[in-house]
Amino acid sequence: MNGVEQRKTYICTICPKGCEITAKLDQAGELTLSGASCNKGEDYVRKEMLDPRRILTTSVLVAGGSEPLVSVRTQTAIPRRLILEAVAVLRNEKTIAPVRQGQIIVSDLLGTGIDVIATKSIPRQKS
């Protein structure tokens, strides 16, 4: 064993250059990064290792709308470990038409303080 406990490679998505950054976490817990062309990439990998987050996009049922579903997304990225639970919450959610783009569909998703908003408008169904 060469003392390396964990080694992982990331492609930085901050800019189009797409640097391949290798992160090594040794047995003492020291993190070494290589391959980044700038500090933004190193910050990106640190966050990916310590607190990975993603914007969640999905859809929610709409009652009485011209369409049965409205597309939604979290306003900002949520912890990746909560994604499956968040999808389950939103699968059971139902909103009522009309829905306007940007409307909050679920507030404070799973206690994250992050809202889920509609990404399109759904008018009422014409009778």
Ligand code: SF4
């Ligand atoms: S490390 Fe810097 S230069 Fe490389 S892709 Fe990330 S932001 Fe761009």
